Structures are given as structure tokens and as C-alpha cells.
Amino acid sequence: MGLSMSPIIVALDYPTKQAALDMAQQLDPEVCRVKVGKELFTSCGPAIVEELQQKNFEVFLDLKFHDIPTTTAKAVRAAANLGVWMVNVHASGGQRMLAACREAIDKSPHKPLLIAVTVLTSMDSSDFQTLGYTTTPEEYALALAKLSYNCGVDGIVCSAFEASSIKNHTHKDFLTVTPGIRLKENSLDDQRRIMTPVEAVKNNADYLVIGRPVTQAKSPSVAVQNIVKELFSF
Numbered sequence: 001m002g003l004s005m006s007p008i009i010v011a012l013d014y015p016t017k018q019a020a021l022d023m024a025q026q027l028d029p030e031v032c033r034v035k036v037g038k039e040l041f042t043s044c045g046p047a048i049v050e051e052l053q054q055k056n057f058e059v060f061l062d063l064k065f066h067d068i069p070t071t072t073a074k075a076v077r078a079a080a081n082l083g084v085w086m087v088n089v090h091a092s093g094g095q096r097m098l099a100a101c102r103e104a105i106d107k108s109p110h111k112p113l114l115i116a117v118t119v120l121t122s123m124d125s126s127d128f129q130t131l132g133y134t135t136t137p138e139e140y141a142l143a144l145a146k147l148s149y150n151c152g153v154d155g156i157v158c159s160a161f162e163a164s165s166i167k168n169h170t171h172k173d174f175l176t177v178t179p180g181i182r183l184k185e186n187s188l189d190d191q192r193r194i195m196t197p198v199e200a201v202k203n204n205a206d207y208l209v210i211g212r213p214v215t216q217a218k219s220p221s222v223a224v225q226n227i228v229k230e231l232f233s234f
């Protein structure tokens, strides 16, 4: 199986470069991509992205930028200059912010996929109540997805639950990137809107962001292989 067939992105949520590289060492860049998030990037900076790319991994830089349009667009441009495969911003930054990010990438020599985060998979309706929101996470995710689509963003981060409905209301090629993936035997941890890998793909998830179910498995490489096998056999 080539990388173009694989939906798996392994979240390298580690505090040090060594820990992240030790995990990457156990993974195959032909079978999965990797995600560098806030903890690892804040500890190690752009060097970790460069090092992973040198090891042939395609990198999703997950820094969830959320700021005024100019600042966010410049941050996205800096990510593009790093050569990453995918970068994300918060859709709730609004129409002008999303459009500015689109323009920044369009003007960059290297063009990562621009993805907007809708509603974090750790949130459920009780979190929405405490925020005073009168909508449900599913409705709000769909509204933010439609906004992102209309701003020319390449896709969204959402829970796998919402992936199908979002594609139906936008376009089949609008990418759905879904964290909150759990195997039957895994604990929920801080995630709330979860699905198994097979359920997620059946519900039109294009990419599955998987952290602890792989990185805390006895053998991360076997865990990835088992997920891939399951995905190609249903």
C-alpha cells in the first residue's frame, strides 16, 4: 500500500525531539503521515519538522492558528515555507481570517493543504452549555465547515460523526480530517465525540488522526498495521 492510499496520521504528542523521533523510527512513512502539535513544536521548534521530513514523513503541522487575519495568514505562510503537507487554523477565526490564509498559501511557492478546525472532538453538548452556546456541536461544526468551504479552505477537522453530513452539505472532495479515533478496547481519555477507524472511514472520513491508540500501544507499528488491515478488509 502506498501513502496515497493511507488515511492514517499519527499524532506525535511528545515533549522532546528524542521521544518523537523514537516513535517515528517505529513508523513507516509509506504507511502513515505524522502530526506535529503544540507540545512538540513549542519544545523543539521547526527543526523537528525538518528532521521528520528528512526521514520522508509528510507532516501535518497542527498549531491551530487563531488570531486576527494578518497574523494568522503570516503564520500560515511561515508553515508553508517549512514545506509541511498540511496546516490548520481555527474556523471560528471567521470569514476574513480564512480568506487571508487561503490567499497566503496561494501566493506561497509551497502549498500545504489548508484545514480549518470546526469543533474540537473533546467537546460535547454539556461543554456547549457551559459556554452559553444554544446550538449543538454537530450543528456548529456544520456551520463552520460551510463557512470554511466558502472561503476556499481545502477541508476541515471535525469528529468522524459529522464527516458524512459535512461532505453532503459542501462537496465530496472537501477533506474531512478526523481525530477522536478510538479502538473498541481503548479508553476515551479526554475525547468525547469518538468513532473507531472503520466507523470513521465508513462515515466519509478522509484522514484519521490517531495519537494514544497507536503511540501507547505495546507495538505502535503493529497497531498501525492492524488498523490498515481492518480498513482494507471491510
Ligand SMILES: O=C(O)c1cc(=O)[nH]c(=O)n1[C@@H]1O[C@H](COP(=O)(O)O)[C@@H](O)[C@H]1O
Pocket (backbone or CB within 6 Å): 011, 013, 037, 062, 064, 088, 117, 119, 120, 121, 122, 157, 158, 179, 180, 181, 189, 191, 209, 210, 211, 212, 213
Ligand atoms: O487538530 C487536531 O489534530 C485535533 C483536533 C480535535 O478536534 N481533536 C483532537 O484530538 N486533535 C488532535 O488529535 C490528536 C488526538 O490524539 P489522541 O486523543 O491521543 O488520539 C491530538 O494531538 C489532538 O491535539
